[in-house]
Amino acid sequence: xxxxxxxxxxxxxxxxxxxxxxxxxxxxxxxxxxxxRGRGNxxxxxxxxxxxxxxxxxxxxxxxxxxxxxxxxxHAVQADIANRxxxxxxxxxxxSSPQNHALTQHFAGKLEEAGLISEVSxxxxxxxxxxxxxxxxxIEGTCPNCGYDKARGDQCxxxxxxxxxxxxxxxxxxxSGSTDLExxxxxxxxxxxxxxxxxxxxxxxxxxxxxxxTTSIAKKWLHDGDGLRDRGITRDLDWGIPVxxxxxxxxxxxxxxxxxxxxxxxxYIACAGEWADATGNDWERWWRTDKGADxxxxxxxxxxxxVPFHTLSFPATILGSGEPWKLVDYIKSFNFLNYDxxxxxxxxxxxxxxxxxxxxxxxxxxxxxxxxxxxxxxxxEFTWENFQxxxxxxxxxxxxxxxxRITKFCRAKFGESVPEAGEYGEQEQALIADLTTRIRAxxxxxxxxxxxKSAQELRAIWVAGNEYLQSAAPWVxxxxxxxxxxxxxxxxxxxxxxxxxxxxxxxxxxxxxxxAAMQSDDTAWPDDVAAALSTLPxxxxxxxxxxxxxxxxxxxxxxWQVRFAGxxx
RNA sequence: GGGCCUGUAGCUCAGUUGGUUAGAGCAGAGCGCUCAUAACGCUUUGGUCGUAGGUUCGAGUCCUACCGGGCCUACCA
Numbered sequence: 001x002x003x004x005x006x007x008x009x010x011x012x013x014x015x016x017x018x019x020x021x022x023x024x025x026x027x028x029x030x031x032x033x034x035x036x037r038g039r040g041n042x043x044x045x046x047x048x049x050x051x052x053x054x055x056x057x058x059x060x061x062x063x064x065x066x067x068x069x070x071x072x073x074x075h076a077v078q079a080d081i082a083n084r085x086x087x088x089x090x091x092x093x094x095x096s097s098p099q100n101h102a103l104t105q106h107f108a109g110k111l112e113e114a115g116l117i118s119e120v121s122x123x124x125x126x127x128x129x130x131x132x133x134x135x136x137x138x139i140e141g142t143c144p145n146c147g148y149d150k151a152r153g154d155q156c157x158x159x160x161x162x163x164x165x166x167x168x169x170x171x172x173x174x175x176s177g178s179t180d181l182e183x184x185x186x187x188x189x190x191x192x193x194x195x196x197x198x199x200x201x202x203x204x205x206x207x208x209x210x211x212x213x214t215t216s217i218a219k220k221w222l223h224d225g226d227g228l229r230d231r232g233i234t235r236d237l238d239w240g241i242p243v244x245x246x247x248x249x250x251x252x253x254x255x256x257x258x259x260x261x262x263x264x265x266x267x268y269i270a271c272a273g274e275w276a277d278a279t280g281n282d283w284e285r286w287w288r289t290d291k292g293a294d295x296x297x298x299x300x301x302x303x304x305x306x307v308p309f310h311t312l313s314f315p316a317t318i319l320g321s322g323e324p325w326k327l328v329d330y331i332k333s334f335n336f337l338n339y340d341x342x343x344x345x346x347x348x349x350x351x352x353x354x355x356x357x358x359x360x361x362x363x364x365x366x367x368x369x370x371x372x373x374x375x376x377x378x379x380x381e382f383t384w385e386n387f388q389x390x391x392x393x394x395x396x397x398x399x400x401x402x403x404x405r406i407t408k409f410c411r412a413k414f415g416e417s418v419p420e421a422g423e424y425g426e427q428e429q430a431l432i433a434d435l436t437t438r439i440r441a442x443x444x445x446x447x448x449x450x451x452x453k454s455a456q457e458l459r460a461i462w463v464a465g466n467e468y469l470q471s472a473a474p475w476v477x478x479x480x481x482x483x484x485x486x487x488x489x490x491x492x493x494x495x496x497x498x499x500x501x502x503x504x505x506x507x508x509x510x511x512x513x514x515x516a517a518m519q520s521d522d523t524a525w526p527d528d529v530a531a532a533l534s535t536l537p538x539x540x541x542x543x544x545x546x547x548x549x550x551x552x553x554x555x556x557x558x559x560w561q562v563r564f565a566g567x568x569x
Numbered sequence: 570g571g572g573c574c575u576g577u578a579g580c581u582c583a584g585u586u587g588g589u590u591a592g593a594g595c596a597g598a599g600c601g602c603u604c605a606u607a608a609c610g611c612u613u614u615g616g617u618c619g620u621a622g623g624u625u626c627g628a629g630u631c632c633u634a635c636c637g638g639g640c641c642u643a644c645c646a
Contacts, residue, residue, distance in 0.1 A: 012646055055645060124644080135644045154644070162570095162642080216573050217641070224572070229643065260646065304574095304640065335574080336640075347645095377582085378575050379639055386581070389595060397608055405605030412604075452582075456594075463609095470610040475603070489604095547606055 002041040003295055005286050005326070006033045007268045009302035009310075010050040010095065013074050014059040016081065018351045019382065020337040020344035023370040024303035028332065028451055030087045031371055032299065034505035035446045037088075039525045044286050046271045047082070048093035049075045052240040053260035054135055058175060067239045071096060081354045085363045086508045091275035095263055099277070100270035101241050104263040108189070108233075109246030110321040116192045118230065119252070124186050125153070125165050129178030133186065133236040134165075138175055141168025187252060189243065190230040191262070193316045197228040200312055200319070203327075211376075213304055214333045218311035231313060233262040265314035268300075269325070290324040299330045299449075307333050332449045335375035339382050352382070352564055360560060364507040365391050365549070371506055372455035384561045388552045395507070399462045399499065400548035403514060406469065406492035407544040413478055414489060420538025422487030428533075431468045431491070435461060435498075436529045442502065458503060465495045486538075493518065493542060494533040498526055510548050517545035 008029035011017050026047060033045035051071045060070035071094070079092050094100075111117050125134050139153035144167050148156055152174070153165035165171060172179045193200075204218045222228050234243050240257025243250050272283035285292030300310055310331055318325045337344060344351035357366050369387050372394070373380050410419065424432075438461050445454040469492060478485035500514035501523050515521065519542050526532035536542070 014646085050646070053646065122644090133644095137645055155642095165644095213574070213640095220572055220641075221643075224642075231643070235644085259644090264646085305646080308641085308643075309646095338639090373581075380581085383580095386595090390581085392606095393595065396606060401606055401608045403605095405609075407605095409604040456583085459594080466609050467611095469604080470602075473602080473604085478604095549606080551606065 002036070002297065003286075004033070004036045004041055004043045005293075005296050005298040006036070006043060006045045007271075007298075007300050008045075008047045009300070009306045010048045010264060010267060011078060012053075012055065013049045013051040013071050013078075014055045015074070015346055016077065016353045016355050018339075018344045018346060018353045019357060019366065019370060020339070020351065021303070021346075022085070022354060022366075023337050023374055024334040025301045025306075026082065026087050027085075027367065027370055028334065028374060028449070029299075029301035030089075031451065031454075031505045032301070032332075032446070032449060033088055034508065038501065038504055038523070039443075043090070044272065044275070045088060045090050046093065046268060046275065047087070047089045047091075048095055048267050048271045049078055050260065050264045050267070051075070051094055051096040052237075052257070052263060053235075054138065054237065057237065057239050068096075077355075081358070084358050085354060086367070088508075091271055091278065093267060093271035093274040095260075095267040095270075096241075097267070097270055097274050099273040100263060100267045102247075103270045103273070104241045104258055104266045105244040106246055107266055107317055107321055108243070108250075108258065108262075109248070110323060111191065111317065112245055114320055114322055116195060116316075116320045117233075118190045118192055119187055120190050120230075120232070121185055121187050122232070123183050124236070125171070125181050126184040127173040127176065127178055128180040128182065129176050130173050133184070134173060134175070134181075136165050138173065139165045139168065139171050139181070140174045141165075141171035144169055186236055188232045188256070189234045189250075189253065191233045191313070191316060191320070192230050193228050193312065194230050196316045196319055197222060200228065200315060203315065203319075204311060207331075210331055211333055213335065214307055214311060214331045217304065217307040217333075221308050221312055228312065233259045235259050261309050261313060262317070265309060266317065287326050288324055289326055293326045296326055297330070298326055298328050299332065300328050301332050302334070304333050304335055307331070330449075335377075335379045337370075337373075337375050337380050337382055340384070341381075356564075360556075361552070362509060364510045365395065365552075368395055368455070368507055371451055372459075374451040376450075376452055384557050384564075388554075388557045391549070392551045394459055394462075395510075395549040396551045398459065398466065399503070399510075402462060402465050402469070402499075403496050403517075403545060403548055406489065406496065407517065407542070409474065410489045410493060410542075411544050413474075414486065416542055416544065418493050418536050418538050418540040418542065419486035419489050422483035422485070422490070424487055424491060424533075425484075427468070427472055428487070428491055431464065432530050432533060434464055435533075438464065439502065439526060439529060446505070455506065458506065461502060462499060465492070465499070468492075468495075490536070490538065491533060494536050497522070497535055498529075498532050501526065501532075513545055513548060516543075518542045 009025040033043050037043045057067050060067035063070055075094055127134050136153035142149045143151035143156040155162055201222050234256045237257050241263050243253040243256045269287050272286050276283035339351035442457040472488045474485040474488040496514050497518045497520050500511040504511035522535055
């Protein structure tokens with residue numbers, strides 16, 4: 001039995017995520033996790049909230065809450081929404097956990113021992129009014145290049161020129177508007193990634209099967225300019241993991257915390273520790289190659305904006321530690337999903353957010369659309385028309401109606417139990433052969449994480465059921481050869497169970513409903529399709545399910561288009 | 570400025586190492602069926618593959634330039 005460690009990029013804590021965030025990491029990761037479990041493999045699927053950093057502090061301040069309290073609440077909110085989206089994490093952790101504190105400090109200590117940490121003195125802008133150092137982009141002012149008066153300290157959004165905060169004319173704090181700013185000297189730890197460049201380069205080179213999106217971003221950072229640069233891994237903030245060398249103090253670093261991008265990936269490991277502490281399981285057999293993780297296949301899912309940290313910084317941390325931690329085997333990265341002609345935006349409240357989506361329709365609708373339109377080769381676009389059309393056709397007409405027509409026909413002609421008479425004949429064998437080919441193709445796409453192609457193949461499998469019914473026409477054979485009709489209907493009912501098993505990674509709730517209607521708990525993967533289609537024997541009772549997927553009406557669609565045209569409050 | 574990705578039917582997308590008449594789903598048209606959520610099935614109309622050159626016996630596929638869209642560019646995460 002294969003063992004799969006699967007992680008989704010951990011969502012930031014400062015708000016509820018939108019559908020673009022969802023489709024880029026958590027959702028495809030869940031698809032893969034469910035598929036691997038469905039095939040009988042051992043899976044540990046982890047996710048967490050990413051809780052440190054300036055935006056979290058500011059969001060908490062806006063909400064008038066202590067940051068720890070704010071994060072605890074938002075974690076609960078995100079966990080609830082994830083659950084309602086049927087995201088099947090084995091554990092949904094927190095990067096602020098004690099486990100992550102200890103492990104992050106441990107890694108820093110090991111990196112220091114290995115000579116991979118340097119102390120660098122930086123000059124940084126301090127806001128007296130805010131009582132804090134300001135990251136470059138939290139300083140606003142007039143662009144020296146184009147005169148735009150809301151240019152940020154890192155870049156002018158108007159003319160796209162790269163800036164330094166000191167370049168700005170009349171700089172002010174983006175938080176308070178205060179102009180009482182000064183440049184202060186501050187010391188920070190840097191991770192000497194440059195030392196590990198050749199190792200990282202060779203490692204990336206060996207990953208010939210990774211998506212181009214993943215490797216090209218890594219290559220760019222490895223070879224751009226002078227090559228991979230060292231990176232600051234500490235910040236002057238209150239909220240975060242205190243800088244320590246293992247369990248020892250770090251002289252000169254008092255009052256500083258680790259940079260969020262240093263501790264966030266480490267949470268992938270710490271999260272397994274949280275899971276183990278909560279369940280009594282052993283986490284090291286998933287993460288330590290000296291303690292049983294040798295045969296683990298580790299797959300990460302993320303949006304393209306996260307790629308540098310997962311291909312370079314985090315591997316540098318692991319390699320640099322000199323300890324036998326599991327390195328990622330495959331990185332599946334995604335482009336972005338746009339919303340109706342523009343970008344989804346958390347900060348601007350543009351688009352559809354996860355909680356809102358669930359207020360409109362059950363998760364399966366969103367799961368199906370998002371996954372079947374996953375932004376794999378380029379950015380993709382969400383429009384309400386496309387969503388309505390795809391969901392109505394695929395889920396309501398092709399799959400839902402299939403379930404309806406066969407169960408209702410059976411109830412009318414044979415009652416609510418699987419008809420016993422008749423045998424499968426040539427037509428049925430042909431269907432089995434066709435389905436076998438398609439299911440093997442589906443498995444191949446799912447193994448390769450070809451998300452869109454998987455969805456296409458699954459849909460084709462559903463269509464095959466309708467084609468069969470149409471040509472078998474039990475409503476005709478029933479009149480002349482009831483036994484033949486009985487066998488045809490028996491096959492049709494068995495198809496429902498088969499579809500439930502195959503479709504579960506995409507639409508878990510509907511799949512469970514289908515199984516419940518068939519009164520079956522047999523979720524065995526159909527390695528042998530013929531056998532799978534004989535699972536429900538003659539005489540087995542079932543119920544006619546409610547409509548699986550109600551159609552989205554034009555009125556609903558129009559209403560939603562209007563409601564979601566602006567920005568969120 | 571630099572790097573990477575992308576531009577194929579009205580829409581969303583496939584097109585493997587260059588190889589005969591460029592594919593699928595949706596939408597449109599016609600026919601069939603009547604078990605079903607006016608659902609299903611069959612057939613079918615749509616494309617000088619962003620533009621212009623080039624390499625080649627042969628290019629959607631390789632090269633160059635240009636045009637359009639997107640992302641990244643290291644202190645948001």
